[in-house]
């Protein structure tokens with residue numbers, strides 16, 4: 001992979017025709033060390049957020065030893081990229097063949113489930129194994145999160161007691177897990193969910209060996225600036241200590257976004273300007289799915305030398321495909337003299353951005369270049385914003 005010191009230098013010297021994915025290994029290392037040192041339990045990286053092999057390897061080198069996988073392809077990827085890592089297969093609905101291969105071929109011992117049928121599937125696929133850690137996923141509210149995960153998964157409250165008791169009987173270690181939804185903006189998300197955990201333990205009268213608070217840890221985006229992660233960790237720790245099983249159980253979390261959002265950004269070129277609309281060469285079918293489909297705003301910065309002196313104004317973006325839906329409403333704050341040929345860096349695309357790229361319409365071919373400058377926004381540095389003017393909320 002090529003290396004370059006800065007996004008600005010890269011854009012202004014290479015003048016790339018295709019979008020360029022920038023990676024910042026130092027930012028991912030910093031996030032990993034933060035979780036490893038400060039989360040009061042085990043941090044398991046949720047591979048779906050960004051399955052780049054380079055990222056998996058550097059997280060491993062930075063002390064992340066456990067990986068949350070959701071498909072057999074992710075199991076195989078982790079098995080080949082970081083062969084000594086421990087995998088946890090945390091998708092509550094799995095193909096029986098996937099469980100079989102994960103257990104028998106790749107040594108996976110931790111699985112999640114939210115129904116009796118899934119429990120039976122796991123028992124069958126592992127040939128009645130007695131060395132399993134089985135995590136029952138409970139349904140919790142997503143009210144504090146920007147992306148809900150409250151409807152699709154989680155045991156039905158009326159079946160939870162029976163499911164916990166049955167799972168206890170076939171597991172070596174029993175866990176309870178949940179997901180508060182992605183980009184949780186308040187630690188109250190976790191305290192509310194931990195109350196559900198307490199109620200489930202008391203109601204079922206089972207001993208629990210693992211409490212897994214899932215993902216949801218936020219990153220910083222324009223208009224979405226969360227409290228420090230330390231505050232989330234303190235609240236989780238306190239709630240965990242208050243559980244009747246804390247003396248004998250382990251605390252786990254499964255961060256995706258928070259570990260990799262700062263790892264990648266994107267350089268795009270403006271191909272056309274129409275008033276307040278910029279036609280750029282990446283979009284909804286590229287790394288900007290969330291910007292298009294859920295109106296997510298990302299930090300942006302003009303990469304031009306000399307820099308513009310014009311005041312910022314609000315722009316929206318059109319992506320390169322022949323599709324009206326390839327539109328990102330923003331608003332994205334950029335200098336009023338933006339024009340075709342300008343380059344823009346779009347930040348914070350390391351999580352659920354670069355990983356969701358497609359090749360639709362012949363677009364989507366990107367170079368990946370490592371840079372050593374700071375990400376546009378960071379939760380892990382004193383000086384959180386590289387470019388303060390770009391994170392202003394309208």
Ligand SMILES: Cc1ncc(COP(=O)(O)O)c(C=O)c1O
Pocket residue numbers: 046048049068090091179181182183214215216217254255256257258351
């Ligand atoms: C089971 C599970 N764990 C962890 C994550 C990671 O969540 P986040 O990226 O919000 O931290 C997800 C995301 O969907 C998930 O489904």
